[in-house]
Amino acid sequence: MKRRKAGPPSASSIRKAGDEALSTLLAEALVMEGSIDRATHMFHAYPARMHPDAAALVIDACPGPVHDPFCGGGTVLVESRLAGRESSGTDLSPIALLVSHARTADKSLTTPMRSAARKIAAKAQLRIDVEVPEGLDRWYQPHVAQELGRIRDEIPEYDEAVQPLLKALFSSIIVKASFRKSDTINRRETHHRAPGTTAILFHKKARELGRALDAMAEGPQPLIQAGDARFDPPQKDRGLVLTSPPYPGVYDYLPMQQLRTAWMSIDMGSGLPAEVGSRRSFRALGRKDALQQWRKDTHRWIGTQADALAPGGRMVIVVGDGLVGDRMVDALSPTVESMRAAGLNIVARASADRPDHARGAIRIEHMVMAERNGA
Numbered sequence: 001m002k003r004r005k006a007g008p009p010s011a012s013s014i015r016k017a018g019d020e021a022l023s024t025l026l027a028e029a030l031v032m033e034g035s036i037d038r039a040t041h042m043f044h045a046y047p048a049r050m051h052p053d054a055a056a057l058v059i060d061a062c063p064g065p066v067h068d069p070f071c072g073g074g075t076v077l078v079e080s081r082l083a084g085r086e087s088s089g090t091d092l093s094p095i096a097l098l099v100s101h102a103r104t105a106d107k108s109l110t111t112p113m114r115s116a117a118r119k120i121a122a123k124a125q126l127r128i129d130v131e132v133p134e135g136l137d138r139w140y141q142p143h144v145a146q147e148l149g150r151i152r153d154e155i156p157e158y159d160e161a162v163q164p165l166l167k168a169l170f171s172s173i174i175v176k177a178s179f180r181k182s183d184t185i186n187r188r189e190t191h192h193r194a195p196g197t198t199a200i201l202f203h204k205k206a207r208e209l210g211r212a213l214d215a216m217a218e219g220p221q222p223l224i225q226a227g228d229a230r231f232d233p234p235q236k237d238r239g240l241v242l243t244s245p246p247y248p249g250v251y252d253y254l255p256m257q258q259l260r261t262a263w264m265s266i267d268m269g270s271g272l273p274a275e276v277g278s279r280r281s282f283r284a285l286g287r288k289d290a291l292q293q294w295r296k297d298t299h300r301w302i303g304t305q306a307d308a309l310a311p312g313g314r315m316v317i318v319v320g321d322g323l324v325g326d327r328m329v330d331a332l333s334p335t336v337e338s339m340r341a342a343g344l345n346i347v348a349r350a351s352a353d354r355p356d357h358a359r360g361a362i363r364i365e366h367m368v369m370a371e372r373n374g375a
C-alpha cells in the first residue's frame with residue numbers, strides 16, 4: 001500500500017468532476033482540516049466527525065431544510081442552526097443523540113444545568129461509597145470510578161428537562177477520566193488523576209457547554225430522533241440531505257461507546273445488527289459478503305433519504321474508501337450508482353487523498369452532490 005507522511009492533501013491530489021463552481025466548493029470543503037473552536041464543536045469527542053467548515057460551506061450553497069440521517073455528534077445540526085436553518089437528524093447510537101441534543105440545546109437550560117452541575121460536583125467529592133458497573137474497574141483508578149459513580153447517581157435528582165444535558169456532561173468526561181487512550185483507540189494507558197479532579201472536570205464541562213450555548217445565535221431547534229437511516233425518512237421537502245455515513249469496514253460505532261453505555265446502563269442491543277458498514281461485519285461475514293451487505297444498505301438508505309428531497313433538493317455525501325485488512329474498498333462507485341438509482345442527477349464531485357493517521361496509509365475521500373429534478 002502507498003504510504004506517505006500525514007498532512008493536508010496537495011492541490012494536485014484533488015480531483016474534480018461535474019459543475020465547475022460546485023465541484024470547486026466540494027473540493028474546498030473536502031480539504032478542511034484542524035479543530036474549530038466555534039459554538040459547541042469542542043464540547044464532546046465523536047469519531048469521524050464532519051469538519052464544521054465543510055458542513056457550513058455546503059449548507060450555505062444549498063437552500064431549504066437540512067437533514068442528516070447519520071448525524072453522529074451533530075456537526076451538521078450545529079452548523080444548520082448557526083446558519084438559521086431548519087434541520088433534523090437521526091442516528092442509531094443513543095450516545096450520538098445525547099451529544100447532538102446537548103450541542104444544540106435551548107439556552108433556557110444553561111442556567112439550571114450549571115447550577116445542577118455545581119451541586120453534583122460538590123456532592124461527588126464526599127466519601128459516599130457507590131457501586132461501579134462490572135468490568136469498569138480496570139479502566140479507572142478506584143477514586144475516579146467512585147467520583148464518576150456519585151455523579152451518575154445524582155443526575156436523576158434534577159429536573160427532567162436538564163437531565164439529558166447532565167448526562168451529556170457526564171458522557172463527555174468518561175473517556176478522558178479513564179485509562180482508555182482515546183475514543184477511537186481502545187488501548188489501556190494508565191495515568192494518575194488526583195482525587196477530586198474528576199468532579200471538577202464535570203463542573204468545568206458544564207461551564208464550557210453553558211458558555212458555548214449562551215453565545216450561539218438563536219436559531220431553529222433541530223429535530224433529533226433515534227432512527228435507522230435505511231428505513232426512516234425525515235419530513236418531506238428537505239432542501240438538503242448532508243451526511244457522512246460509516247465508511248465500509250473502518251469503525252464499530254456502537255461498541256466503541258462501551259465505557260459510556262456501561263456507565264449509563266444503555267443497551268445497544270437492537271441497534272447493533274442495524275449498523276451500516278461495521279468493522280465487525282467484515283470480520284464475521286468476510287470481505288465479499290460484508291461488502292455486498294454494505295452496498296445493499298447504501299442503496300437502501302440513499303433511496304429512503306432521496307424520497308424526502310424537495311424538487312431541486314440536493315444530497316451531499318462525504319464518503320471515504322474503506323479499509324479491510326490492508327486492502328482498499330471502493331466506496332464511491334456504489335454511492336454514485338445508488339444516487340442515480342434513487343432518481344438523482346449527479347451534479348458535482350471532488351476526491352482527495354487523505355492520510356489515515358491510525359494506519360499510516362492514504363485513503364481517498366469523496367464528496368458527491370446530486371440533485372432531484374424539478375427545481
Ligand SMILES: C[S@@+](CC[C@H](N)C(=O)[O-])C[C@H]1O[C@@H](n2cnc3c(N)ncnc32)[C@H](O)[C@@H]1O
Binds near residue numbers: 047049074093247
Ligand atoms: C461518520 S459517523 C457520523 C459523524 C457525523 N457526521 C459528525 O459530524 O459527528 C457515522 C454515524 O452513523 C451511525 N450509524 C451507523 N449505522 C446507522 C444506521 N443504520 N442508521 C442511522 N445511523 C447509523 C453511527 O452511529 C455514527 O454515528
